[in-house]
Amino acid sequence: MQLSQPVREENHPLLQLLILGVNAAIGLGIFLVIGFIICVLIYGLDLIHNMDWITGKDLKYIGALKILVTAQQIGFFLVPAIVLAIFEGKKPQRFYGFKTPKIDLLGIVFLLMLFSVPLMGWINEQNMNMHLPKFLSDLEKWMTDKESEAAITTKAILAGTSVGALVINLLVIAVTPAICEELIFRGGLQRTLGRWFKNPHVAIWTSAIIFSTIHFQFFGFFPRMFLGAAFGYIYFWTGSLWYPMFAHFINNGYAVVIAWYMQRNKIPIEKADDLNIAWYGYIISAILTIALFWFLKKKSANERPMSETEINSPK
Template structure:
């Protein structure tokens, strides 16, 4: 099985830490450009009135066009900040081919479907951690931090609920592209394809690389009442990538996590199901434990199948 430490090395005249900071710089630049482009594209929705657009962004529910504008800005930010600018960094600064990121070896449809099942079963098991994290009392750590984290959580919750209030299939499809497809590609390129490999090279330990990347993946969302379940989710993506060496698997896993949630939200909004995936209550403990066992079993088979494919390829 190919190990990630065999496919990433820092440039002789530059340390891995320097590469990490350069990558961050490219991401920040891409986010700035993406936000500017998104706002320029959104201007016609407000009759080219900057003041109206600014007011809509500060209070999205005040304008019927704000949801479209926010989705446009978010799409441009994801595209430029987490996809295009990191790929430019990889190609021009690191001088590496894009094929070194998007290798399709060991890609099997059965394993792709298995990854989807792994994510769904993990979501059930992770609900225990979600409920625990939501009820954490940060005031014991810092009253100011608790106040800020609570306000931030409520703000992002309201914004998410607003953006995911779909009224048609077309709206759901747009949401899937903006909230599921683009973040799945971009965040996995940055945190697994690049970051995890860099931290693995830096620490000389694949597990350290996985968990550092997962920590940063959760941290950048700035939702600390959901930090630990997202941290574990990032680690899951990391191990899927480490075992397979194929970035398409964690990309699909990330897409399933976001996309399944959006589809279930749409069905709930249409009264097609009574299951509210936004509820923070965990599933019964027995269900969570069974889901955890299923997740472990599927991960074991996934890793075993990848090893078999690796041995078969080596023999050819």
């Protein structure tokens, strides 16, 4: 008579968080070194003499910058998530939940991301117009300087008008972050915090805050936080990482395509945020976004019943 082996209980959430943190630091260091070596092999030792390309100020080595950005994503986000699953003795696809996505749910997620664009644009505008108290003026100046530096880097990475540039930018800015960041923030962090707090909403919003904070773009903190929460609820309701990955790809891919289109038509990229939408357009966007969230939750519940206190813990 053959008896099935009992399922091993997972380690304490604090230990899982420690594993994620330690391996994020190790993975980042290792893959940045690997990425830099690849850059030297491709572009030669000349790029070492002038390191302006790391901030996007020297477009001659923009390819090297994209390589480092990709290496950072893999080492800092993907590696620790995979290591955690292996440490728990499970395959990542089972540990995090990669249930085959359904076309109808993917369609809802697509519409959700599309119709939320004006709402997120309004939130971003309000965030950019925020100011700290006068006694924190030095801090605000530092934040503004960091934001300007990030804008230069982002603009450099998005540069290009060819179809090849569009494909590469989609891979670097949309595909890679969608996979790597969702694995660590929704799969690793949100899942672990859910086990710790026993409250999915606390886990989702805590993960979203960390997700936004770690990007170090302070004047985009709130829209990125709300995006993180949206991805978190999509993961919670559907039980599959494919859906938040798809949502993340649509969000980033939209920005890449818009930037590419504007450059091809000689329109300044800075005008991408100028939506020029009437006030009622934002209200319509908010209503449609909320309605689609409700529909996604209802549709997912019919296909995957789950307890409100359970959060993405595949057996």
